[in-house]
Amino acid sequence: MLKWVILAVFVGSTLYVHFRGRVRLKFFRQLTDHSMFMAPVNVFMYACSRVPTKPYVSTEFFDDLKPLTASWQEIRAEALALRDAQQIKAASSYNDVGFNSFFRRGWKRFYLKWYDDAHPSARELCPKTTEILNTIPSVKAAMFAELPPGSELRKHRDPYAGSIRYHLGLVTPGDDRCYIEVDGERYSWRDGEAVMFDETYIHRAENGTDRDRIILFCDVERPMRWRWAGALNRFIARHLVAAGASPNQEGDKTGGLNRVFASFYAIRLKAKALREWNKPLYYVLKFAIFGGILAWIFWP
Template sequence: MPELNLPTIIISLIVLYSLASISYVFAFRGQYRHPNFKHYMRKCWPIFAPLNCILYMSTKKRARKAILDLEDFPELQVVQQNWETIRDEALALKSEQAFESTKEKGSLGYYDVGFRTFFKYGWSKFYLKWYGYTHHSARRHCPKTVALISQIPQVKGAMFTLLPPGSKLTPHSDPFACSFRYHLGLETPNDDNCWINVDEQTYAWRDGEALLFDETYVHHVANNTDKHRLILMLDVARPMGPLGRMFNFVYCQLMRFTLVPNDSTDKRGMANAVFAKVTPFLNRSKQLKQTNIRLYKVLKLIFNSLLIAILLAVIALIIFIPYRLLF
């Protein structure tokens, strides 16, 4: 029997922990249950479950639930108190067709690796801030809103989002547990038929009202009205202990790679620059789906495998560097 050395033991423990984390998120976390494991794989980024579970364990007790109490986050009160000022700047953007321009094929804002799948439902956005970077276009068009959120260090990301009448976003969860998601109603249908469901809890948007939730719980959206839904969406720092903050620092650095510009005056993250290059290939592969489904599935498998390999390499580096420093 070969002797077990320390690296082998550590790797084995990491593998076991990773499998346990994926199983926990799939079968036990929250109230929502996936119809099958394939659905979980497609909608919920299980590759990030091991790191996310470290953040879950480090999250402070008051924040360990799907929908959070706004009273526990008093720093956000100033946002809600100024909702009309924020609304006016968002409506000005809407009248200038700013939301439409960011989702047009070929535009800089179109290549959004994080939210790209939402475009097919008519969803659109305008970024204000993203993990250490404030958009120049936002400073020009929304100076009051930018100034307001810049006063709150817990706000890591910000954007306006627009959901058209009759649209929806199917059940999904966000990959990174580095933050919570804040929604502030600006111009909404004010109707129970325009809602978000977070872990089997339904909330209907209202003008001037806010919601804070953990976006790594499964959530889905529907606007079954004849009016648009316009909101301010913020990423708010997850309150955690020292271990969680250490891991979260790495996560936040990864988030910077997903920076998306609104126009040519804004910076672009590396992940979205790469996504812009491979998008023509992805579009051609979708056309291939209609003519040669077998080849399409092979190419899709290769692409997804490469993506997973890159993510695993990043995670391996996150684990390997501290290990080398300690041993």
């Protein structure tokens, strides 16, 4: 009986996540999207959230982030120095499971921290920014993210609802052709201006200008209604999300998920080759595997 209750909760949560918002992934893509596996946890996060569960969230709920906007020019100076030194870049190998697909379309990053203390490379190259971030415990992850001219991020949703995404414009075209779209609503970055959004809504980004875009990108802990819910959120982040740590340079921490990602990606490359060769066969095998796993778990 318990396993059927678990299945019902899982299916109900997945349907809620799929139909939440105005923009949706195609249904069969949603069934195999990585965010599906976190659906029950995410529904819990929405239910316990102390801030509105809307695509965009006002920065007024996060007074502790004001030092970032107040210091945006100093932060920008460090970001520009990194760009000039070509340190804002794609991963050098398959060791960034969270953002691996973004690199193919031009996106680049330099990690400042990831659910832990700052990377050694960040403390060395960005001392002012890491100093400010260390005074804001609610910022769990931070990076400089670059979207060069002509780059894009296609529709996706992030897998974990325990945080709210923060973007601070540092070097922006100041042009509406350079934008992020969250649940169908567009926002164009501006220098020194911050925006916050729920990254578990479908979102995409594009730089259709001939100028670069660099932002400070942070994951900020979602405020929860009850202390025990906040403790659970931090537990999940510390023991699951933190495993996605990716290095900038040798000597930086690499999380457990990224240590095994290269092996899994080799399998994924073979799957992608099969899809190119025979797409119907690829999907038949894909859903057969998922169906077989469910039957093994739930069939008497």
